[in-house]
Amino acid sequence: MVLSVVARGGDAFADVRSLVYDNHEPRSRQLAMARRALVIARTLINARVIEKVDGAYRLTVDIAPNFALNQPLSPFALAAFELLDPSSPTYALDMVSVVEATLDDPRAILSQQQFKERGEAVARMKQEGIEYEERMELLEEVTWPKPLDELLTAAYEAYAAEQPWVLDFQLSPKAVVRDMYERAMTFGDFVRFYQLTRSEGLVLRYLSDAYRTMRQTIAEEQRTQELDDLIEWLGEVVRQTDSSLVDEWEALLNGDVLLASEEHEEIAPPQPARLTGNPRAFRVLVRNALFQRVLLAAADDIDGLGELDATAGFDRSAWDTVLEEYYEEHDSIGTDADARSMQYLVLDESGATASPRVWKARQIFSDPEGDKDFGFSATIDLDASDEVGEAVVRVTEIGRVDGWAEVDVD
Structure with missing residues (x-):
């Protein structure tokens, strides 16, 4: 309310006073x-965000028409944004983490994340030979991912010293959107990975809240291209996932909904927007689908790679051969923010207006020596992507960049 009143100009103090007292409360x-x-x-x-000049309040920044502080801790988020470095390679994801820390906890998701983290921790501790009793003690400290926990907790305490009202609301660092993005997952991937089939509605509501809050809380001058892309990606994930309600509509139409008369217009489920109609969001979906293979290669998960690409001619054995050659020359494959950058990806969108509509991509592995000598190429079928609601990627070449194993994609 305060922000909207200041934005429209005039005597903001008098206008707010009128809104507060000229009512029947x-x-x-x-x-x-x-x-x-x-x-x-x-x-x-x-x-x-606002300042007082010559006795009048005014905005100091240009805000989007839909800018709003729609969470109790959104004012804290505004202050916390100032702590982040826009030049940092993790800036976009750190901005997401600030917003996520102000949202209500989706307990079912966090519980499954903690369960997964503890399972992985147990496996590591067993490999290290840690005794059972000590493992149980150490597991008590393992929780769900909490990016920027120390920074945000310290900032929250300092903020509360000046704004005591904030103590009525609990800050809760977590990573749902960030986790989904860093793992290059689709909505379905995320639900399956954390076994959240019975909580799909909760996941969708949380993603929707996160998307709306980011759109309305992060000012234009605080956004970077990467952050804008991430927000667009999240919005498209929500929109495309919501189209799964078509199945529920069909179930209703098959007997659960009785029309009063055959003369009534047929009830039809809402059709989702074309996925490729939002190129910015679709581009992120494509990059995530490609990077998912980078993550699997970095983990030497040839089973996962074979499952993704066997139908394209690159099964478990094909990926095993390529990765064996790669690891003979390099110790690891990078998966950090730099490895995600466009210096390791070539995306050719010139075929978007052709028939069939196809993009071409080349994803390079980030190796420690910076040789950039291994990777894979792929095509992205835009029409098929629109049909299924996610990026349809088909790998066409894998291996050393100067000696691709060709596969006919016709």
């Missing part, structure tokens, strides 16, 4: 709203 409620409005105003001033 009980006096106690009016006083509570007045205190809340003052706290929000001070927060926005401290965050340098």
Whole structure:
């Protein structure tokens, strides 16, 4: 409310005062709203979102038309954004982590993440020969991923010292959107990986809340191209996943919905927008699908790679041969933010208007020596992607860059 009043100009103080007191709320409620409005105003001033000039309040930044502080801790998020370095390779994901820390906890998701983390921790500790009793003690410290935990906790405590009201709301660092993005997963991949089939609705609601909050809380000048791409990707994931309701519509139409008359218009499920109609979001989906193979190669998961690409002619054995050659020359495959960058990816979108509509891609592995001598090529079928609601990638070449194993893609 405060932000909207300041944005429209005029005497913001008088306008807010009128909104707070010129109503039929009980006096106690009016006083509570007045205190809340003052706290929000001070927060926005401290965050340098608004300023007082010649007795009048005005915005200091250009905000999007849909800009809003729609979470109780959104004012804290505004202040926390200032702690991040836009030049950092993890800036976009760190911005996501700040927003996620202000959202309500999706307990079912976090429990499964913790279960997965503890399972992996047990496996590591067994390999290291740690005794059972010590393992159990160490497991108590293993929880779900909490990016920026120390930074955000310290910032929250400092913020609360000046804004005590924030203590009414619990900061909760977590990584659902970030985890999904870093693992290059689709919605379905994420649900299967964490065994959340019975909680798909919860996952979708959380992703939707995260998308809306990022769209409405992060100001234009705080955004980078990578962050914009990530937000667009998340929005498209939500939109395409929501189209799965078509199945529910069909079930209703097959007997659960009785039309009062055959003269009524046929009820039809809403059709999802074409996936490729949002090139920016689709581009991120493609990059994630390609990078998923990089992650599998980095883990030497030839079974996973074979499962993805066997139908394209690159089964478990084919990937095993290539990775064996790679690891004879290099110790590892990078999976950090740098490895995700466009310096390791060539994406040719010139075929988007051809028939059939096809993009071509070449993904290079990030090796420690910087040789960039191994990777794979692929085609992306745009029409098929629209049909299934996710990027349809077909690997066409794998191996050493100067000696690809060709596969006919016709």
